[in-house]
Amino acid sequence: MSKIRITQVRSMIGRPGDQKRTxxxxxxxxxxxxxxxxxxxxxxxxxxxxxxLVKIEEI
Known part of the structure; x- marks a missing residue:
């Protein structure tokens, strides 16, 4: 399996509940x-x- 870094770049305000829980x-x-x-x-x-909402980078 590969390893990745996930960084949140946008707010979750106003997003549906399932996206907030994710x-x-x-x-x-x-x-x-x-x-x-x-x-x-x-x-x-x-x-x-x-x-x-996120930025993904491979490590």
């Missing part, structure tokens, strides 16, 4: 907060759901 499950919630995770199919789906 960001919280990824460990995000504030702008410029980053997490490093190992990618698996479940996390790929979560990232795809909020890809307009």
């Amino acid at each position: 960001l919280a499950a990824l460990g995000l919630g504030k702008i410029n907060r980053s997490v490093e995770i190992n990618v698996n199919p479940a996390l790929e789906g979560m990232i795809r759901k909020v890809d307009h």
